[in-house]
Amino acid sequence: MATQTWSAVPGNRRRVGRQVVLPFGKSVEIAYKSLRVRFFRSLITTLSLVLAVSFFSYNAVGNDIADGLLASGRPEIRQRLIRAGYDIQGDALRVERGGKQRWILVLSLLVCTVGILNAQLMAVTERFREIGTMKCLGALDRFVLRLFLLEAAMMGFVGSAAGAVIGALFALAAGVLRFGTAALACLPFAETALSLLSAAGIGLALSLLGVLYPAWVAARMLPVEAMRVET
Amino acid sequence: MNPEPSPPPGETAHVVRVSGVTKVFRLGKMEVQALKGIDLRIARGEYLSIMGPSGSGKSTLFNMIGGLDKPTSGKVFIDEVDIAQLDAYELAWLRCRKIGYIFQTFNIIPVMTALENVTLPMIFAGMNSDAAVQKGLRLLEQVGLGDRHSHKPSELSGGQQQRVAIARALANDPAIILADEPTGNLDLTTGEEIIQLLKRLSAERRVTVISATHDFKMLNVSDRVVWIRDGRIDRIEDREQLSITIGRIGTRT
Numbered sequence: 001m002a003t004q005t006w007s008a009v010p011g012n013r014r015r016v017g018r019q020v021v022l023p024f025g026k027s028v029e030i031a032y033k034s035l036r037v038r039f040f041r042s043l044i045t046t047l048s049l050v051l052a053v054s055f056f057s058y059n060a061v062g063n064d065i066a067d068g069l070l071a072s073g074r075p076e077i078r079q080r081l082i083r084a085g086y087d088i089q090g091d092a093l094r095v096e097r098g099g100k101q102r103w104i105l106v107l108s109l110l111v112c113t114v115g116i117l118n119a120q121l122m123a124v125t126e127r128f129r130e131i132g133t134m135k136c137l138g139a140l141d142r143f144v145l146r147l148f149l150l151e152a153a154m155m156g157f158v159g160s161a162a163g164a165v166i167g168a169l170f171a172l173a174a175g176v177l178r179f180g181t182a183a184l185a186c187l188p189f190a191e192t193a194l195s196l197l198s199a200a201g202i203g204l205a206l207s208l209l210g211v212l213y214p215a216w217v218a219a220r221m222l223p224v225e226a227m228r229v230e231t
Numbered sequence: 232m233n234p235e236p237s238p239p240p241g242e243t244a245h246v247v248r249v250s251g252v253t254k255v256f257r258l259g260k261m262e263v264q265a266l267k268g269i270d271l272r273i274a275r276g277e278y279l280s281i282m283g284p285s286g287s288g289k290s291t292l293f294n295m296i297g298g299l300d301k302p303t304s305g306k307v308f309i310d311e312v313d314i315a316q317l318d319a320y321e322l323a324w325l326r327c328r329k330i331g332y333i334f335q336t337f338n339i340i341p342v343m344t345a346l347e348n349v350t351l352p353m354i355f356a357g358m359n360s361d362a363a364v365q366k367g368l369r370l371l372e373q374v375g376l377g378d379r380h381s382h383k384p385s386e387l388s389g390g391q392q393q394r395v396a397i398a399r400a401l402a403n404d405p406a407i408i409l410a411d412e413p414t415g416n417l418d419l420t421t422g423e424e425i426i427q428l429l430k431r432l433s434a435e436r437r438v439t440v441i442s443a444t445h446d447f448k449m450l451n452v453s454d455r456v457v458w459i460r461d462g463r464i465d466r467i468e469d470r471e472q473l474s475i476t477i478g479r480i481g482t483r484t
Contacts (some may be wrong), residue, residue, distance in 0.1 A: 021357045030343075037342040079403020133338040136299075137399070138355040141319065154365045223326065224299040226338055227290070227411055 022143045031150035038123075042155055043132035045119040050166065052112030053203035056105055057167025058174075060195035066095040068186035077179065084178055085231040109206060116210030120152070124218045131218050132226030141219040148215035152207050160203020164196045244379055245311075246406050246439050247273040247296055248258060252305035254291050254462075258392035265291040267462040268305070275406070276437040278430060280449045283459035290411070293443040297332065297409045298325055310406065327355050331400025331438075333429075335412035337392040339384040345371060345395045346380040352402040370398040374428060390421035397428060401436070408433070414449070 066086050069077050070093050075085045082088055087096035124131075131144055175183030254266040265288045273279055283289040294300040295307050306313050309329060317325065326332070339348050346367050353363035371380050374394040376413045384392055393413060400408050410429065414422030430452040433440040442449060450456055450473055458465040 020320065020327055020355055022355060024355055026360075034342040052293060129336070129338060130340050130342075133334070133340060134351075135323075135330075136297075136326055136332045136338075137352040138323045140323050141481075222299070224294055226332070227294070227334060229298070 007062065013141075020138050020140055022146070023137070027143070027146050027150055030118065031147050031154060035151055035154060036210050041119075042151075043124070045116060045123075046155045046159035048112050048115040048119070049156065049203055049207055050163040052108050052206070053160045053163025054167030054170070055108050056202065057196060057199035058171045059101065059105060059167075060199060061168040061171035061192055062174065063095050063097060063193055064188055064191045065179075065183050065186075067093070067170060067191065068188045069179060069182060070095065071188070072182065072186045074182075077182065080179060092138040109202065113206045113210045116152075116207060117213060120148070120211045120214035121217070124148075124214045125141040127218070128225050129228065131221050132223050135221065135223035136226050144221075145215050147219055148211055149208065152211035152215070153204065156204040156207025157200075160200040163203055164199040167199065168172075168192070168196055232362060241334075244262045244275045246273045246309065247271070247441070248306075248308040248311070249292070250297065250306050250308070252292070252295055252302040252307060254288070254295070254300070260451065265462055266302070268345070269464060271457065271464065273439060273441065275439055276433070277447060278433050278440045278452060278454045279442070280453040281441065281443045282445060282450075282456055283465075284445070287306045287459045288462040289443050289459045293409065293411060293441070296407075296441060297330055298322055327352055328403045329406050331402070331408045333393070333396050333400050333407040333408060333410040333413045333442075335415040337384070337389065337396050339387075339392050339395050339399075343383050344381050344383055345377045345387065345398075347406075348395055349399045349402055352399060354364075356403050367398070367402070370401055371395070373432070374398045388421075389417050390424060393421075393425050394428065397425070397432065401432065401438070404436070405438065407439045410440065410444075412444055412446070413442060414444070415444045419448075422446060426452055438444060 036175070066081055070088065071082060078088065087098050089096055134144065170182065172187075246278070249269050249271040252266055253270045255262065256263045256265055269288075269292055281289050281293060291300065295302055296309075296311070298307075298317070300331070301315055306315060308314070309325065314322070314325065339345070343351070346364065349367040349370055350360075350363040353366060354360070358366075366379070368380060371377055374397050376391060376394050376398070379387065379391065387395065397408075408429070413429065414425055417425060426446075426448055429440055429442075432438065453473070455473075456468045456469055456473060458468070
């Protein structure tokens with residue numbers, strides 16, 4: 001290997017580019033390990049996502065339960081739903097999704113994204129030397145970008161799945177407490193599944209959105225940073 | 232065990248050539264001339280120390296040679312290739328295959344074991360996992376850490392971490408090892424051990440070792456010492472000259 005010769009002629013560029021690699025499987029392994037080693041930190045970053053997604057999921061599944069109950073067509077349940085604060089127009093068979101509720105949801109998701117952005121920027125600052133070292137070992141910008149995106153995707157996946165399930169469980173518990181077992185009996189499964197999926201999907205997307213800028217900062221870091229002595 | 236590249240006849244054996252390099256840093260409105268014209272040729276297999284007080288431009292020169300910084304004017308050639316001409320891919324390739332870096336602060340990647348640290352550059356170089364593990368174990372053995380390959384950096388002493396760093400720097404059989412104050416964070420005996428290890432490996436593998444340092448222990452093993460002062464080469468001393476002047480080396484910086 002030491003006998004390799006090389007030259008900077010343009011024709012060689014493509015070949016040289018392919019000679020520095022980080023296989024996808026290996027990236028996943030590194031990203032996973034770095035999450036596991038910083039378990040507590042990753043957990044806290046993930047927690048804000050879990051909270052926001054479970055709030056979203058609680059609301060969505062709560063609406064699904066109310067829809068299910070409405071669809072059962074029993075008038076006394078309709079009265080109880082209205083008393084419980086659900087917005088039901090005339091004799092509609094669906095609960096109205098109010099603008100206020102939507103705003104609160106959007107806001108909670110926004111706060112969550114900013115939280116992730118903040119945590120990830122901190123993580124990048126903490127890992128300056130590590131990133132610089134990787135670059136000195138020959139890592140390309142996109143390896144670093146990929147590692148950060150993979151970490152965020154893993155946290156996003158676990159966090160939003162957990163959040164979606166937790167939110168749904170709370171919504172179901174609340175439904176049973178308020179309306180009895182009818183809440184479960186009338187539950188529209190397809191809609192609920194869709195709510196869970198969309199909650200998880202939104203969570204994953206927000207997690208990736210929050211890491212985009214920090215990952216970009218990390219990827220563009222100069223390898224000379226690895227030489228900095230102060231810790 | 233390591234295939235030695237014998238330079239084709241007629242080719243100059245200079246692995247590094249620095250020609251008329253200057254560097255100007257802009258700090259606000261002030262201009263600082265860190266380097267004021269450096270010319271230097273480093274032969275293959277040489278053990279070279281760059282000495283100088285802090286602020287002398289030593290680190291700047293060192294970063295130029297390592298392709299970590301670009302000169303304001305002048306050129307740096309590595310294996311007769313002007314590194315200012317390289318794009319991002321080629322620079323990464325250069326760092327991966329041609330140069331091994333050793334840092335004052337060791338810079339072992341904290342989330343990885345010793346072995347994983349050593350194999351990482353080989354993975355970047357496209358080596359398959361099994362071969363990389365085999366070679367990594369062998370390298371760790373050569374630096375005297377054969378039994379500690381599965382330890383995390385936090386479980387290793389400073390000297391051991393620096394040994395891992397040396398094994399990692401050798402992973403892709405580089406032509407050059409750049410060591411930035413490799414003994415700066417180590418005690419006297421450990422520093423001495425690290426210097427001896429570097430010297431032995433550079434002799435065995437005919438790797439060019441370039442270190443920026445102000446550790447006088449480094450002088451005994453260096454083939455040449457380049458003294459930098461105020462952004463210029465103050466003087467270059469060979470080993471023979473060094474042994475003459477060694478009595479008064481301690482009194483100057």
